[in-house]
Every structure is written in C-alpha cells, then in structure tokens.
Amino acid sequence: xxxxxxxxxxxxxxxxxxxxxxxxxxxxxxxxxxxxxxxxxxxxxxxxxxxxxxxxxxxxxxxxxxxxxxxxxxxxxxxxxxxxxxxxxxxxxxxxxxxxxxxxxxxxxxxxxxxxxxxxxxxxxxxxxxxxxxxxxxxxxxxxxxxxxxxxxxxxxxxxxxxxxxxxxxxxxxxxxxxxxxxxxxxxxxxxxxxxxxxxxxxxxxxxxxxxxxxxxxxxxxxxxxxxxxxxxxxxxxxxxxxxxxxxxxxxxxxxxxxxxxxxxxxxxxxxxxxxxxxxxxxxxxxxxxxxxxxxxxxxxxxxxxxxxxxxxxxxxxxxxxxxxxxxxxxxxxxxxxxxxxxxxxxxxxxxxxxxxxxxx
Amino acid sequence: xxxxxxxxxxxxxxxxxxxxxxxxxxxxxxxxxxxxxxxxxxxxxxxxxxxxxxxxxxxxxxxxxxxxxxxxxxxxxxxxxxxxxxxxxxxxxxxxxxxxxxxxxxxxxxxxxxxxxxxxxxxxxxxxxxxxxxxxxxxxxxxxxxxxxxxxxxxxxxxxxxxx
Amino acid sequence: xxxxxxxxxxxxxxxxxxxxxxxxxxxxxxxxxxxxxxxxxxxxxxxxxxxxxxxxxxxxxxxxxxxxxxxxxxxxxxxxxxxxxxxxxxxxxxxxxxxxxxxxxxxxxxxxxxxxxxxxxxxxxxxxxxxxxxxxxxxxx
Numbered sequence: 001x002x003x004x005x006x007x008x009x010x011x012x013x014x015x016x017x018x019x020x021x022x023x024x025x026x027x028x029x030x031x032x033x034x035x036x037x038x039x040x041x042x043x044x045x046x047x048x049x050x051x052x053x054x055x056x057x058x059x060x061x062x063x064x065x066x067x068x069x070x071x072x073x074x075x076x077x078x079x080x081x082x083x084x085x086x087x088x089x090x091x092x093x094x095x096x097x098x099x100x101x102x103x104x105x106x107x108x109x110x111x112x113x114x115x116x117x118x119x120x121x122x123x124x125x126x127x128x129x130x131x132x133x134x135x136x137x138x139x140x141x142x143x144x145x146x147x148x149x150x151x152x153x154x155x156x157x158x159x160x161x162x163x164x165x166x167x168x169x170x171x172x173x174x175x176x177x178x179x180x181x182x183x184x185x186x187x188x189x190x191x192x193x194x195x196x197x198x199x200x201x202x203x204x205x206x207x208x209x210x211x212x213x214x215x216x217x218x219x220x221x222x223x224x225x226x227x228x229x230x231x232x233x234x235x236x237x238x239x240x241x242x243x244x245x246x247x248x249x250x251x252x253x254x255x256x257x258x259x260x261x262x263x264x265x266x267x268x269x270x271x272x273x274x275x276x277x278x279x280x281x282x283x284x285x286x287x288x289x290x291x292x293x294x295x296x297x298x299x300x301x302x303x304x305x306x307x308x309x310x311x312x313x314x315x316x317x318x319x320x321x322x323x324x325x326x327x328x329x330x331x332x333x334x335x336x337x338x339x340x341x342x343x344x345x346x347x348x349x350x351x352x353x354x355x356x357x358x359x360x361x
Numbered sequence: 362x363x364x365x366x367x368x369x370x371x372x373x374x375x376x377x378x379x380x381x382x383x384x385x386x387x388x389x390x391x392x393x394x395x396x397x398x399x400x401x402x403x404x405x406x407x408x409x410x411x412x413x414x415x416x417x418x419x420x421x422x423x424x425x426x427x428x429x430x431x432x433x434x435x436x437x438x439x440x441x442x443x444x445x446x447x448x449x450x451x452x453x454x455x456x457x458x459x460x461x462x463x464x465x466x467x468x469x470x471x472x473x474x475x476x477x478x479x480x481x482x483x484x485x486x487x488x489x490x491x492x493x494x495x496x497x498x499x500x501x502x503x504x505x506x507x508x509x510x511x512x513x514x515x516x517x518x519x520x521x522x523x524x525x
Numbered sequence: 526x527x528x529x530x531x532x533x534x535x536x537x538x539x540x541x542x543x544x545x546x547x548x549x550x551x552x553x554x555x556x557x558x559x560x561x562x563x564x565x566x567x568x569x570x571x572x573x574x575x576x577x578x579x580x581x582x583x584x585x586x587x588x589x590x591x592x593x594x595x596x597x598x599x600x601x602x603x604x605x606x607x608x609x610x611x612x613x614x615x616x617x618x619x620x621x622x623x624x625x626x627x628x629x630x631x632x633x634x635x636x637x638x639x640x641x642x643x644x645x646x647x648x649x650x651x652x653x654x655x656x657x658x659x660x661x662x663x664x665x666x
Contacts, residue, residue, distance in 0.1 A: 010587070010590055011538055011569075011571075011590065011594065012569070016537070016539055016544075016547045016548070016550075016551060017539050017544065017547065018538075018539055018587065018590070038584075038586045039540075039541065039584075039586050039587045039590065040539070040540075040541040040542070040581070040584075040587075041541070041584060041586070041622055042541055042582075042584065042617045042620045042622055042623055043620040043621040043622035043623070044617065044620055046620065046621055047617075047619055047620050050619045051619065058616065059616060059617075062543045062545070062616055062617070062640075063543065064543055064544050065542075065543045065544035065545025065546070065547070065548060065641055066544050066545075066548065068543075068545065109548065112555075124555075125555055125556050128551070128552065128555035128556070128557075129555060129556045129557060131552075132552070132555075132557040135552075144641075145549070145641070145643065146545040146548065146549060146641040147545055147640060147641055355544065357541075357542065357543050357544045
C-alpha cells in the first residue's frame with residue numbers, strides 16, 4: 001500500500017488554534033504523526049529582558065486566555081517563594097477559590113468543544129451557556145471575563161465580600177444541579193459512547209512512560225494531582241482526585257465532567273474555612289529585587305504546570321520558563337494517534353484538551 | 362559533562378518510577394560565562410510530591426546526550442533546546458530536524474543572541490536588562506541561589522539533588 | 526441591503542493569539558450572545574467566507590498562512606482584526622518573534638480593541654464589517 005501524508009492544520013475546523021500534525025497514513029490507518037508548532041510562538045519567555053519583574057505577571061497571564069488566572073497565580077507564587085513574601089491568609093483563600101472556578105470554566109469550555117468535535121452541537125451550546133454563568137462570576141469579582149489581572153506578587157488586588165461569596169456559591173451550586181442533566185447525557189448517550197468509547201486508549205504504563213499529566217493521566221488510572229501535595233492551602237481541603245481506568249476518549253471526558261462538581265465543592269469548603277470580615281489584609285508588598293531561583297508546581301485544569309524562575313538581583317529576571325500541561329501531554333497524544341483511524345484523529349487530539357498557545361508561549 | 366555516569370543516573374530515575382517533569386535550559390548571564398556562551402541545562406524528575414533535578418553546565422561545542430533511551434517523552438524538550446539554544450543534542454528518538462519552531466531569529470535564547478538584543482536595545486535607548494560587564498561583581502553574587510519546588514509542602518519532600 | 530449583507534459568513538483564524546480573543550469569538554456564536562441572529566454563520570472554509578476574523582499578531586511562521594487564507598477568499602471581502610494583538614501587536618509587540626499587527630500582512634477594514642476583546646465589541650466589529658462589505662460590493666458592482 002502506498003503511504004499518504006495528510007497535513008492536519010494549521011487551520012482546521014475542529015481546533016480554534018493552529019496545531020500542525022503531518023499524519024502519515026497507510027490506507028485509513030495513521031502510522032505516524034510528526035508535530036510542528038511555532039505558529040503561535042511569540043517568544044514570551046524572553047520578554048523578561050524588557051519587562052520588569054513587577055510587570056511580567058501581566059505577560060505571564062497572557063500565556064493562555066483559558067488558564068489565565070492560574071498562570072498569574074503561578075508567577076506570583078514563584079516570585080513570593082524567591083522573595084520570601086508571606087501572603088495574607090484571605091488572599092490565599094481567594095486565589096484558591098478563583099483557581100477552582102477557572103477549572104469549572106475550563107472544563108465546561110472543553111466539554112463544549114469536545115461535543116462540537118464529535119458532532120453534538122446542541123451539547124456544545126448547552127455547555128457554553130453554562131460557562132457564561134461562570135464568566136459572569138469572574139467579571140463581577142475581578143473585572144475581566146478572560147484576563148483577570150488580580151494576582152499581585154504578595155497577594156491579590158481585590159477582595160470579594162462575604163455576602164458576595166455566599167451568592168457565588170449559591171449560583172455555582174445551581175449550576176452544578178443544572179449540569180447533572182448534561183452529565184447524564186455525556187454518560188448515557190449511545191452516540192457519544194460510540195464516538196468516544198474504546199477510542200484512543202492510553203494504558204497506565206504508557207501514561208507514565210509518556211509523562212502524561214492531569215486528566216489525561218487520571219483517565220488512565222493514575223492517581224496524580226499536584227493539589228494533593230498540599231501547597232496553596234490545598235492541605236486544608238478534603239478531596240479525592242477523580243480517577244477513571246478505561247483510558248479512552250470517553251474516560252477523559254468523564255474525568256473532566258466529574259471534576260466540575262468536585263471543584264464547586266472545593267469552593268464551598270474554602271468559603272467555609274476562610275477568615276471572614278471586611279478590610280482584612282490582602283497583600284504584603286515585596287521589597288527590593290529578587291535573587292535566586294525556584295520551581296513552582298500547580299494543578300491547572302489541563303494538568304500539572306511547572307514554572308522555573310531565575311532572578312539575579314536586578315529588576316529584570318534572568319530566565320522565566322513555563323512548562324505547560326499540553327507540552328507534557330503531546331508525546332502521549334502522538335502515541336495515541338499512531339494506529340488509529342483517520343476519522344478518530346480530531347477526537348483524540350481534542351480529548352487531551354490541547355492549548356497550543358500555552359505550549360508555544 | 363560525563364556522558365556515561367549522567368545517562369546511568371537518568372536511568373536510575375527511570376527505574377525508580379520517576380516521571381520526567383521538565384528539561385530546562387538557561388543561558389548563564391554572569392560576565393565570564395555569558396562571554397564563553399555557557400548554558401545551564403536542568404533535568405527535573407518528579408515522583409508524586411518528590412522533585413529532584415540534575416544540572417550540568419554546557420559550553421559551546423559540548424555534546425548533550427539525549428535521555429530518550431530512558432525517557433521517550435524527552436524529545437520535545439530536546440528538540441526545543443536545540444532550536445532555541447543551539448545546543449548539540451545527540452541521539453534524539455524523534456528528530457524534528459529543526460522544524461519545531463521556525464523563529465525569526467536563529468537560536469534566540471542563546472547567550473550570543475541575548476547579548477545582541479540587549480546591546481541593540483541599549484543603542485536604541487530602549488529600557489531593557491543589561492549584560493554584566495567583566496570585572497564587575499556578578500549579578501546576585503551576594504546570596505547563593507537556593508532551589509526548592511514551591512509547591513512541595515515540607516522540606517522533607519524537596520531534595521535538591523543538584524550536581525554541578 | 527442585498528442578500529449578501531443579510532447573511533455574511535465569517536471565517537476565524539488564530540494568528541498568534543493567547544486564546545482569549547478566540548474563545549470570545551466562539552462565545553459570540555453561542556446562545557448568550559448569538560451572533561447567528563444576524564444571519565452570520567461561522568465556516569471552516571475560507572472559500573465560503575465573506576468576513577475574515579483574525580485574532581493575535583503575526584509572526585514569521587504564520588505570515589504566509591494569513592496571506593494564503595486571505596487570497597483564497599472570494600471578492601469582495603472584509604478583514605476584522607480582533608483584539609489588541611491583532612491591531613498592533615499588543616502586549617507582545619515587545620517579544621522578539623512578533624512582527625506586529627495583522628495590517629502588516631493583509632489590509633484590515635475594522636479594528637476591534639480590547640485585551641481580551643469583549644463579545645459585545647466583537648459583535649459590533651462584525652456588524653461594521655457587514656457595512657464595509659456592502660460598500661465594497663457597491664463599488665465592484
């Protein structure tokens with residue numbers, strides 16, 4: 001059989017972002033896939049040369065418009081650890097709450113895009129309608145729908161009043177109730193089971209070998225979650241990572257689906273545990289310029305993100321590096337694409353929840 | 362760097378059930394090292410909350426062996442290091458032939474490229490970082506750099522395994 | 526108004542955006558903002574499209590892609606640059622790999638500000654794009 005090479009991307013209806021895979025086909029079977037990125041490469045990490053460390057956070061937030069809050073938080077946590085800044089407790093809790101709300105937002109976004117990819121447009125519209133509720137909460141509390149800019153080195157910029165937090169929780173719990181119906185469709189609809197079930201199976205051994213992170217690894221039966229290690233107040237939260245064992249596209253969708261009510265429950269616990277009252281301190285401003293280096297790990301909606309920051313005592317950092325979850329999941333994705341049918345490629349690519357602007361920075 | 366002991370150490374992590382967390386390169390911007398074109402490469406491994414790393418200083422022309430025999434997922438990092446830093450990484454299992462990124466500048470993260478950009482900025486009067494001058498005290502020399510993964514909770518979980 | 530401006534088809538390309546504007550473009554098409562009530566359909570094929578929405582600034586690698594997509598669209602056509610990056614390079618104008626706004630590569634008719642651009646302003650930009658499309662059609666007719 002003659003081999004065919006089909007270029008997938010950079011403009012493809014399934015992905016809003018340009019990812020390029022050269023798919024090498026033997027008849028309908030994919031036998032190899034060669035990734036090419038760089039269509040969104042901005043050279044953001046090298047902007048540390050020209051942007052002072054106090055302002056670099058705003059650039060880091062724009063690594064990706066979906067996990068924008070978490071990127072801003074990761075940058076702030078890194079600098080706080082280098083400069084030994086103690087963050088006020090209420091600010092830490094607010095960060096945790098916003099982080100979990102952005103997980104809900106990101107997963108709803110993905111479920112919608114996923115539904116669109118396997119031809120279930122109705123479900124896409126449903127998920128995105130619910131997502132608007134979450135964006136409303138963000139807009140009300142931070143001022144921005146997508147880019148929030150509430151993280152500061154040493155704390156957060158805005159407070160959210162206790163009554164407002166109670167209202168947010170009520171709204172989220174209502175959303176969780178409405179989501180039950182959507183979740184039921186995902187779990188029981190025969191066309192979804194046909195399209196996703198048994199497709200793109202990643203075994204637990206392969207997930208370890210390819211260093212997969214986040215929902216990708218958890219759907220293959222690996223209990224991994226950076227939140228378990230307790231930093232950023234997660235040690236005070238009771239939760240058990242959602243783990244599925246099938247490892248197929250459906251399992252990856254189900255993991256994200258089950259994480260939505262879980263995140264809402266984490267928000268509830270946080271609101272109960274945080275110190276109450278008006279006018280509590282929210283920010284301890286750092287002094288001087290940072291010296292030293294650090295690694296920071298956070299659990300983003302797509303998995304573990306790693307930041308490396310090296311500072312040399314000037315107002316410009318020497319090196320900033322973000323290893324985003326999609327970057328870590330691409331080897332697993334390529335492994336899955338090999339051997340699958342051409343028609344399944346869009347679904348497999350989508351179920352890793354790719355964020356190309358994160359990957360290329 | 363010593364190739365065989367390094368690869369043996371990496372294989373030790375692989376056998377111990379560690380996951381490859383990150384391979385990171387960083388141009389060393391102290392006066393002498395930047396002049397020579399030194400790049401620090403860090404291989405970081407994670408096993409649940411544990412986080413360890415190996416660090417080597419790479420000089421121009423040095424060979425950096427690929428760790429793909431132990432960690433097959435290393436190829437993206439290694440291709441990236443080669444394209445952005447111009448490091449001579451050998452034996453990558455998936456060799457993307459310099460086609461991963463197609464940047465407007467060649468090896469934009471390398472010490473020489475950084476120097477060129479910073480000097481151009483200074484000449485044009487654009488606010489930016491400056492290259493350290495030989496003879497002057499190095500940036501940040503006052504305090505030794507300490508590495509700890511900030512997300513790991515207790516010191517027990519962070520074992521800096523630096524080898525230089 | 527001709528049949529043309531009553532149902533223009535739009536086509537979206539992400540040049541080097543951070544995803545922020547892209548998901549807002551998509552959000553415009555979902556029930557809450559519902560761009561489709563203007564008869565607008567999002568298509569994945571440039572040859573079907575009347576309005577090109579570009580988010581993000583251009584870099585070395587995607588210049589030819591943007592030009593190629595623009596070339597494939599039938600005349601008359603309108604380009605809407607969505608977001609600060611597409612207008613001028615935005616916050617990334619200082620990054621080494623960024624060439625600048627989309628207007629360095631293809632002619633832009635409507636500029637939509639914002640980082641990220643809000644759905645309301647994107648809708649406004651597209652509606653202004655329809656007017657520009659109508660003018661161009663009259664000129665060529």
